[in-house]
Amino acid sequence: MLLAFDIGNTHIVSGVLNDSGEVLLTFRVSSNEKLTEDEFFSYLRNITKFNNIDLLDVKGIIVSSVVPSLLTIFDFLGRKYFKIVPIVVDLSLKLPFTFADNLNPIGFGADRIIDITQALTLYPDRNLVIFDFGTATTYEVLVDGIYVGGGILPGIEMSINSLYGSTAKLPKVKFGKPDSVLGKDTVDQIKAGIFFGYAGQIKHLIKKIKEEVDNPYVIATGGLGRVLSGEIEEIDEYCSDLSVQGLFTIYHQNKTLS
Numbered sequence: 001m002l003l004a005f006d007i008g009n010t011h012i013v014s015g016v017l018n019d020s021g022e023v024l025l026t027f028r029v030s031s032n033e034k035l036t037e038d039e040f041f042s043y044l045r046n047i048t049k050f051n052n053i054d055l056l057d058v059k060g061i062i063v064s065s066v067v068p069s070l071l072t073i074f075d076f077l078g079r080k081y082f083k084i085v086p087i088v089v090d091l092s093l094k095l096p097f098t099f100a101d102n103l104n105p106i107g108f109g110a111d112r113i114i115d116i117t118q119a120l121t122l123y124p125d126r127n128l129v130i131f132d133f134g135t136a137t138t139y140e141v142l143v144d145g146i147y148v149g150g151g152i153l154p155g156i157e158m159s160i161n162s163l164y165g166s167t168a169k170l171p172k173v174k175f176g177k178p179d180s181v182l183g184k185d186t187v188d189q190i191k192a193g194i195f196f197g198y199a200g201q202i203k204h205l206i207k208k209i210k211e212e213v214d215n216p217y218v219i220a221t222g223g224l225g226r227v228l229s230g231e232i233e234e235i236d237e238y239c240s241d242l243s244v245q246g247l248f249t250i251y252h253q254n255k256t257l258s
């Protein structure tokens with residue numbers, strides 16, 4: 001059994017997978033920079049126990065983080081409670097892709113490495129575009145298995161929060177598909193602007209990518225991406241567990257190195 005942790009700026013997504021890569025359980029904890037390894041272990045123990053998962057079966061741990069301070073906590077957690085030194089996702093690992101020569105991969109996010117790895121594992125023979133709708137929205141573009149570039153834009157929730165946070169009168173709204181682009185009150189109008197505006201941004205990005213890349217397969221992941229993907233016919237597939245499955249793939253390609 002493998003424990004896989006994807007530490008993002010908003011949530012830590014934990015996955016428990018069996019040896020065939022089946023996802024037995026996922027759960028989400030807020031990315032609180034003050035979290036300790038002991039606090040996290042108590043979440044982990046409670047939630048696995050509730051789901052009848054025996055932590056004594058854990059044989060490996062892999063961690064990816066875009067929050068440096070939280071990475072240390074999971075290293076401590078592995079050593080203290082499991083006597084395992086976790087594999088940490090970074091560009092020094094064995095990965096199924098390389099970067100184009102004109103690209104500077106220094107500082108490239110570990111969450112993006114996972115998305116790319118899993119998308120290529122699922123579709124090794126396709127040119128690929130991967131959108132991840134997390135705290136920030138990112139996209140990655142692969143041509144013949146080579147990373148040729150990508151982009152970063154404000155996330156959906158971040159866009160909603162910036163309206164609310166930068167004005168005196170605008171409320172916080174819940175992301176979702178409104179009935180009409182013609183909002184009838186303030187809340188409706190924010191919903192319409194965010195939903196259709198965000199969908200439009202993504203459609204335009206895909207159009208621009210397709211001007212440069214031959215017949216790519218377009219994948220989306222990330223919580224709020226599901227509703228959005230329904231609106232964007234250019235997105236071929238929504239994969240909810242892309243990151244947890246990607247962590248499994250990377251673990252098995254690198255476990256002998258740890």
Ligand SMILES: Nc1ncnc2c1ncn2[C@@H]1O[C@H](COP(=O)(O)OP(=O)(O)OP(=O)(O)O)[C@@H](O)[C@H]1O
Nearest residue numbers: 007008009010011012133134135136221222223224
């Ligand atoms: N399974 C789910 N069903 C419904 N909504 C979800 C689900 N998972 C996540 N969400 C919603 O989508 C949002 C984005 O989730 P996601 O895990 O992709 O990114 P995040 O946690 O916001 O960002 P990061 O990965 O950068 O921490 C969450 O804040 C949550 O509101």
Ligand SMILES: CC(C)(CO)[C@@H](O)C(=O)NCCC(=O)O
Nearest residue numbers: 066107108109111112134136152
């Ligand atoms: C872009 C985010 C915030 C998306 O989670 C993360 O991947 C990150 O902090 N990346 C570092 C910069 C980069 O990926 O180029």
Ligand SMILES: [K+]
Nearest residue numbers: 008111134222
């Ligand atoms: K994410």
